[in-house]
Amino acid sequence: MSLAIPDRGWYRAPAGAEKLWIGLALIWCFVMSLMMPFWHFRGKQNSRGEAYAVQPAAFMARTEKFVAANKVGERDGMPIVEPAPGGEAYLAARMWSWYPILKLRQGETYRLHLSALDLNHGFSLQPLNMNFQVLPGYDHVLTLTPTSKGEFTIVCNEFCGIGHDKMIGKILVE
Amino acid sequence: MSYAATLPAPGAPDFQGAVARRCDTTGLSVCLTAERFIKFNAVAAVVFLLLGGIAAILLALTRWQAVHLLRVDWFYRILTFHGLNMLIFWILFFEVAVLYFACTVPLKSRLFSPKVAWLSFAMMLSGAVMVNVVILQGKADVLMTSYLPLLAHPLFYLGIILVAVGTLIGVFNFFATLYVAKRDRTYEGSIPLVTFGALAAAIIAVVTLLHGAIVMIPTFTYSMGWTAQPDPMWYRMIWWGLGHQSQQVNVCAMVAIWYLIANLSTGAKPVNETVCRGAFVLYILFINLASAHHLLVDPGVGATWKIWNTSYAMYLAVLASMIHGFTVPASVEVAMREKGHVKGLFGWVMSAPWRNPAFAGFVLSVLIFGFIGGITGVTLGTQQINIIAHNTLRITGHFHATVVGGTTLAFMAVTYYVIPLIFRRDFIWRGAARLQPWLFGGGILLVSLGMSFAGSLGVPRRDYDIEPAGIFGPAAHLFLGVMGVGAILAVIGLLLFVLLCVGTILFGESNAGRPMADWGTAQAQVGSRAGSLADDHWAMKGTIALTAVFLAAFAVYYFANWKALADVWPVR
Ligand code: HEM
Ligand SMILES: [Cu+2]
Ligand SMILES: [Cu+2]
DSSP: OOOOOSSSSOOOOOOHHHHHHHHHHHHHHHHHHHHHHHHHOSSSSSOOOOOOOHHHHHHHHHHHHHHHEEEEEETTTTTEEEEOOTSEEEEEEEEEEEEEEEEOOOOOOEEHHHHHHOOOOEEETTTEEEEEEEEEEEEEEEEEOOSSOEEEEEESSSOTTTTTTEEEEEEEEE | GGGGGGOOOOTOOOOOOOOOOEOOTOOOEEEHHHHHHHHHHHHHHHHHHHHHHHHHHHHHHSSTTTTTOOHHHHHHHHHHHHHHIIIIIIHHHHHHHHHHHHHHGGGGOOOOOHHHHHHHHHHHHHHHHHHHHHHHHSSOOOTTTOTSSSSOOOOHHHHHHHHHHHHHHHHHHHHHHHHHHTTTTSSSSSOOOHHHHHHHHHHHHHHHHHHHHHHHHHHHHHHTTTOOOOOOHHHHHHHHHHHHHHHHHHHHHHHHHHHHHHHHHHHHSSSSSSHHHHHHHHHHHHHTTTTGGTTTTTTTTTTTHHHHHHHHHHHHHHHHHHHHHHHHHHHHHHHHHHHHHTTTHHHHEEEEEEEEHHHHHHHHHHHHHHIIHHHHHHHHHHHHGGGGTBHHHHHHHHHHHIIIIIIHHHHHHHHHHHHHIIOOOSOOOOOHHHHHHHHHHHHHHHHHHHHHHHHHHOOBSSOOOOOGGGOOOOHHHHHHHHHHHHHHHHHHHHHHHHHHHHHHHHSEEEEEOOOOOOOOOOTTTTTTTTTTTTTOOOOOOHHHHHHHHHHHHHHHHHHHHHHHHHHOOOOO
């Protein structure tokens, strides 16, 4: 019994059903462990955490440069910016907006640079439900290929102060 | 109660003067110092549970968009309050009580030092009060994780440091007691399984709490303006060394309690001591760096590191939980079959002592933890799948199944023994007590499912209002409503639990001098031919069926998530 001192010589190798279960569970654990490296090489969705150190001010300067060079329009005072297909795109997160609005082309691959100017923010692309962490001081690079068209919404899903729920951005895909 | 029959003959042992008493139910000797501090810590725990529970209903009724109760600043304030009171204070105080029990009573030992126990208790309590006051004053709206560069009042960090160090001191008392018991030979041979599980919990707790100190001390000195700001990513990594590994402490404590209740309520004994202990050892060995689970979509940590630490080196800690998930029900099944309940696969389930709330709570805890908490946890914590789950309500749905439906419910269940045996009062309102685990467990099940489904639709966690996003439709609102209804049930269950405990301690009939009242269930060992199935390694047929269903459910859910992942945009 589990409250009592076990009898001497309690060591017993697993047998019967418990042995079978341990074996099955172990195999399942191996399958799950191998799925990750498998997907890393063969799967299309991975989070490699590619990142570079960057000061918030420097990141904002790069973003402004990117906006100035690629601006194609404006919506409610927020620039709409279309990076070159296959090119670099910048998205700055700050309390409480995503800057700028990005316009991408279906089937093209972009290097999307994400960083925060103040606190942690959460990049949550809806309705796809793809989520990445955005930190100040880190230029987090996602190599992203939009495969569907439409208007996508970026919801902030890391708490960033009182306006957190209103921190909404847009990605347009044509 | 008759399980006393299987315990070491009472009367003989070593009551060190008046420092111990003999339990009238089990015949075990109970160190009076340990008893006093078990009481203090358990009472404090329940007070924090109550505070967290009041916060819980406010939160749930705010996130339920149709009600949307709180103002925005109070929502985040109460969210901070709920996380800390529940996950840290309620759980830690209760765990210290469990440790004090596990190192004394089963070993016929006395607690190492009342002074150290006082110190631990005073530090923990003052830290917790400090944190709560600072939060309610609105000076720490940073949520439980307090990610830098968010900054709270220095007393917030100081309070958390006090709680962590106070707990460490309590854990030290536990280790010292084990050492003294061994040295003074209060027992011969190996420590009992329950103590072994508590030992595993204590070892992990030390590692965990050290992470807490490493991250909180520089944050505190920064908040005082003495040192520079620590790096936000470093903070996340070390903070989760505290935040995640402490969950393994909870799992260990919970599993130890599963074994304890299985034994007390049905007379079950471990089907195989080696296997059960080995599984606890796996927890200790393979839990390091599980903080990776929270950094899977973070910048600056590479894929290799993520994959390796996600699987805690081949998921061997998951293996441990799966082993307990078999041996715990198997031990109950074997005990029931030895009593002659052998009809079919599940005849033993029908005749189990359901009228005992400790048993009902224990079974619900096993099922909710395993089928919901475990399966979702491993899946969401898979490196790539985390992309479609990180920081959505799926995460909150997952851990309300583990630490609430699992650990909290197990702690509640064992309280149905703690109060009669340690406080020596029989429960009042026994009908209500029988209902309580079902209310709480059922409510939390709905909370967890509502959150998980809403999260699958993209609803973020820690989010005051989903309307500004303008994209969440009727289904998301419906699931938040399911969560809200579940929350009402769960909180009623929680309040009932607190009421039962307080009412019993104040007004319950004393059972000093006689065994505790049973719950109108067959006594644990009655009719048992204990040990008669010890050599039949296939006797647990119902458990075999149950675990087969479990594995199938696990595989379906796991691969369904890979499929969902494959449908989103390619990303590297
Ligand atoms: C009485 C039942 C409970 C209900 C109805 C409940 C409900 C909730 C709700 C609605 C949230 C907010 C989710 C969000 O907006 O992100 C939450 C968060 C949380 N709950 Fe509970 N909860 C309960 C019990 C517990 C218990 C017993 C624990 C721990 C032992 C716990 C731990 C947490 C934690 C750690 C968070 C996250 C806080 C954060 O994001 O900072 N809850 N809960
Ligand atoms: Cu934000
Ligand atoms: Cu935010």
